[in-house]
Amino acid sequence: MKIALIYIAMIAFTGVSLISENSASASDEDQKAVQAATSQFYTALNELFTGEVEPMKKVWSHQDDITFMGPDGSFLHGWKPIAAEWEKTGSMKLGGKVEASEIHTTVGPKLAIVSNYEIGHNKGPDGKMLKVKIRATSTFRKENGKWKMIGHHTDLLPFLLN
Structure with missing residues (x-):
């Protein structure tokens, strides 16, 4: 009986270890993919500041x-209004550059949340040129x-408020 319990415990431990190992590998892959998607967003944002809108639409x-929910106080739902907002922002040609810092990422099987500062x-x-530092x-x-952005929320920038 004791040997049977030890055997069952070993099988259970091995199974849990294998599941954890596979989850860690998948999580690492997704973690890297979300980091890449975040990087693509900030590259697209900086291109948007020059008037180039297409990279943002791809993200x-x-x-x-x-x-x-943007730094100008906008609160938009759905692709069409958001795409129109990117067109409007691109036409402003804000220039400059913004980078993400102090990035914190939480990744699940289908959703990921990234919190950071936008500084530039x-x-x-x-x-x-005005300094930007928002959450x-x-x-x-x-x-x-593929990891696609479904939400972006920032603090307000006073110089963008009407």
């Missing part, structure tokens, strides 16, 4: 359940094997 999901500079209404949270969803 986002095109579904109706996505949201954007953009042109204000008077054309002068941001991005939400990604795995769609057809």
Whole structure:
């Protein structure tokens, strides 16, 4: 009886170890993919500041359940209004550059949340460069094997408020 219990415990421990190991590998892969998606977002954001909109459109999901709460106070739902916001932002040609810092990532099987600071500079209404340091949270969803942004929320930037 004792030997049977030890044998069952060993099988259970081995099974849990294998599941954990496979989950860690999948999680590591997804973690890297979410980091890459985050990097692509900030590359696209900086291209947007020059007027180039297409890279930003590639980063986002095109579904109706996505949201954007931007530094200008906008609160948008669905791909069409968000795509229109990117077109508007691109036309402003804010210039400058923003980078993510102090990045914290939580990745699950289908959703990921990334929280960080966005630090850099953009042109204000008077054309002068202004410092940017705001908090941001991005939400990604795995769609057809690729991590797509489904939400982005930032603090407000006073120089963008109407």
